[in-house]
Amino acid sequence: MTHEPVTRQSMARTNEGADSADSSAGFGHLVSEHRVHRSVYLDEAVFQAELESIFGRSWIYVGHQSQVPTPGSFTTSWIGQQPVILTRDLGGEVHVLFNRCSHRASTVCQERSGTCRQFRCDYHGWTFRLDGSLIGPTFADGYDDIDFDIDDYALSRPNRVEKYRGFVFANLSDSGPSLRNHLGNAAAYIDLFCDLAPTGDIVVGSPGQHRYGYAGNWKLQCENGVDGYHPNFVHQAFLESAAPEGRAMRLFHGRSPATASDLGNGHGLLDNRPNLADAHERAMDRTEAGRELHRQLVDRLGPSRAKQVIRTNGGQGFNLLVFPNLLIIQHQIRVVHARRVDLTEIDLHPTMLGGADPELNAARLRAHESFYLSLIGGAPGDLEMFRRVTDGLKVESAEWLPILRGLRRTEVDSTGARHGQVTDEHPQRGFYRRWLEAMQTANDREDSP
Amino acid sequence: MSPSEEEVLAFVTTEAALLDVGDFKSWLTLYDHDCRYWIPSEPGQTDPDQQISIVYDDRNRLSARVARLCSGKEYAQLPPSVTCHQLSNLAVAEDPTKNMFCVKAVQVVYEKRPNTELQILPGRVSWQIRRRAEGLRITRKRVEILDVHRYFENLTFLL
Numbered sequence: 337m338t339h340e341p342v343t344r345q346s347m348a349r350t351n352e353g354a355d356s357a358d359s360s361a362g363f364g365h366l367v368s369e370h371r372v373h374r375s376v377y378l379d380e381a382v383f384q385a386e387l388e389s390i391f392g393r394s395w396i397y398v399g400h401q402s403q404v405p406t407p408g409s410f411t412t413s414w415i416g417q418q419p420v421i422l423t424r425d426l427g428g429e430v431h432v433l434f435n436r437c438s439h440r441a442s443t444v445c446q447e448r449s450g451t452c453r454q455f456r457c458d459y460h461g462w463t464f465r466l467d468g469s470l471i472g473p474t475f476a477d478g479y480d481d482i483d484f485d486i487d488d489y490a491l492s493r494p495n496r497v498e499k500y501r502g503f504v505f506a507n508l509s510d511s512g513p514s515l516r517n518h519l520g521n522a523a524a525y526i527d528l529f530c531d532l533a534p535t536g537d538i539v540v541g542s543p544g545q546h547r548y549g550y551a552g553n554w555k556l557q558c559e560n561g562v563d564g565y566h567p568n569f570v571h572q573a574f575l576e577s578a579a580p581e582g583r584a585m586r587l588f589h590g591r592s593p594a595t596a597s598d599l600g601n602g603h604g605l606l607d608n609r610p611n612l613a614d615a616h617e618r619a620m621d622r623t624e625a626g627r628e629l630h631r632q633l634v635d636r637l638g639p640s641r642a643k644q645v646i647r648t649n650g651g652q653g654f655n656l657l658v659f660p661n662l663l664i665i666q667h668q669i670r671v672v673h674a675r676r677v678d679l680t681e682i683d684l685h686p687t688m689l690g691g692a693d694p695e696l697n698a699a700r701l702r703a704h705e706s707f708y709l710s711l712i713g714g715a716p717g718d719l720e721m722f723r724r725v726t727d728g729l730k731v732e733s734a735e736w737l738p739i740l741r742g743l744r745r746t747e748v749d750s751t752g753a754r755h756g757q758v759t760d761e762h763p764q765r766g767f768y769r770r771w772l773e774a775m776q777t778a779n780d781r782e783d784s785p
Numbered sequence: 786m787s788p789s790e791e792e793v794l795a796f797v798t799t800e801a802a803l804l805d806v807g808d809f810k811s812w813l814t815l816y817d818h819d820c821r822y823w824i825p826s827e828p829g830q831t832d833p834d835q836q837i838s839i840v841y842d843d844r845n846r847l848s849a850r851v852a853r854l855c856s857g858k859e860y861a862q863l864p865p866s867v868t869c870h871q872l873s874n875l876a877v878a879e880d881p882t883k884n885m886f887c888v889k890a891v892q893v894v895y896e897k898r899p900n901t902e903l904q905i906l907p908g909r910v911s912w913q914i915r916r917r918a919e920g921l922r923i924t925r926k927r928v929e930i931l932d933v934h935r936y937f938e939n940l941t942f943l944l
Binding site for chain 1: 789800827830833834835836837839840841842845846849850853856859860900901918921934935936937938939940941
């Protein structure tokens with residue numbers, strides 16, 4: 337027997353018994369500061385609501401502008417389930433276009449990335465410029481000026497596209513906060529990530545990517561990417577061998593000085609600077625290439641900011657979740673694609689530092705390869721846990737997943753961000769607070785006449 | 786086929802067999818101290834320093850992976866995979882010095898864990914093999930996975 341789908345009716349029924357954070361609305365009984373209901377991961381109705389309320393109304397990370405480095409280059413992604421193309425037109429401007437012919441809806445771009453002069457739909461031959469405008473239909477004499485205005489048949493595009501430090505986000509909704517307001521406290525960490533590059537720009541795309549996926553819900557990856565509680569267990573074998581005398585096991589220990597934060601707006605952070613900042617600083621000055629980078633950073637940023645940047649992300653400095661689908665971890669940008677309620681695909685883009693010594697950039701690749709994707713690194717352990725969680729979630733009588741670790745030792749700062757020990761579940765509570773807010777907003781709108 | 790070519794083909798078959806019986810420590814001894822074990826992330830990838838690989842390991846890193854695999858704490862291998870490495874279309878070329886051999890093959894790896902679907906990973910493999918006093922040693926192995934752009938779920942076994 338499969339679990340009962342959450343419909344409006346069944347939600348209302350469950351609601352009567354549930355100790356809910358907000359019992360007045362449709363999803364409030366599924367998520368609270370203490371716990372998440374299993375249907376949040378399993379239910380098709382919840383997933384459909386997410387597509388509308390989360391992916392349809394939030395700033396969704398599409399790609400980095402360095403993935404389209406030259407006029408004519410493109411790469412593809414999704415906003416929820418909707419295929420999009422990130423392009424740089426022949427004049428150099430970056431666009432986000434839906435991958436959907438304005439004629440009979442076929443996708444017009446089949447490659448994951450590449451370069452071209454135009455997109456040609458293979459179904460009836462319509463061609464489009466890289467800014468989405470229609471060059472023309474084939475056999476044009478079949479269309480007359482009365483019915484057909486060529487300007488009406490450009491590739492459609494999301495309502496809003498905004499960039500931050502080269503990170504391109506799109507929003508299907510024409511209302512709501514600007515990207516900068518949405519990023520809030522997370523922007524400072526994107527700055528720290530990019531500022532390690534001598535040019536101030538990270539390079540994505542040309543270093544290639546890793547891809548992995550699992551038969552489970554997308555939010556498992558979002559939670560896990562900023563989960564400081566699991567590494568000492570799932571990644572024990574890796575951490576024990578990662579540093580002499582098992583010292584890496586201290587990073588995510590219950591007594592580690594590292595912190596976990598709910599940054600607001602659904603963004604989460606694990607900050608390992610208390611453990612690693614000194615080591616990052618020492619490591620950078622150990623090689624000639626590192627010393628050169630240090631000099632370049634001082635030239636561009638000044639000594640004080642350069643020191644801050646080096647102490648942050650010379651290595652495993654922080655894990656950042658940008659709600660809902662972007663993670664920045666170590667040297668990597670990770671994009672979470674919610675393909676179905678029970679299928680998640682993940683793009684891992686190792687990044688290089690623009691203008692840095694090739695030796696340093698090669699070392700970033702080696703560091704990425706040691707943990708991700710394959711052959712007894714770290715990440716396959718996470719995928720194994722997602723598989724096991726997805727199996728366990730099928731138990732119907734155990735409905736709840738607690739997220740209350742460290743709840744009673746929360747420190748709140750002046751921005752409203754909540755902080756605690758690295759194993760505390762602040763990022764998860766923050767993610768679900770924003771999740772619920774987004775789901776409720778759409779729900780309220782739907783319910784109003 | 787020369788006796789040494791036959792020996793080299795038997796050697797790569799032995800390598801596959803060691804993986805299939807899970808004797809990873811013996812498998813590692815087939816690799817020379819300056820070896821590279823390479824699984825590119827793109828077909829025809831030429832530069833591991835400009836582009837990410839799935840694996841680009843020297844002897845130390847390969848040995849660390851084997852240690853983790855044998856640690857009993859690698860949960861993506863609990864329970865462990867069983868594999869069949871099937872080699873075919875084998876071709877061997879002998880260096881004029883008679884000390885180096887280049888082997889090419891088509892490989893299909895079948896992998897199964899108790900709770901997961903059977904994975905089938907076809908691809909092309911090439912080896913550079915050196916004759917040392919103590920026997921043949923792999924200096925370079927490159928595995929080109931045919932469907933390398935797929936979203937992989939579990940690659941915690943050796944190809």
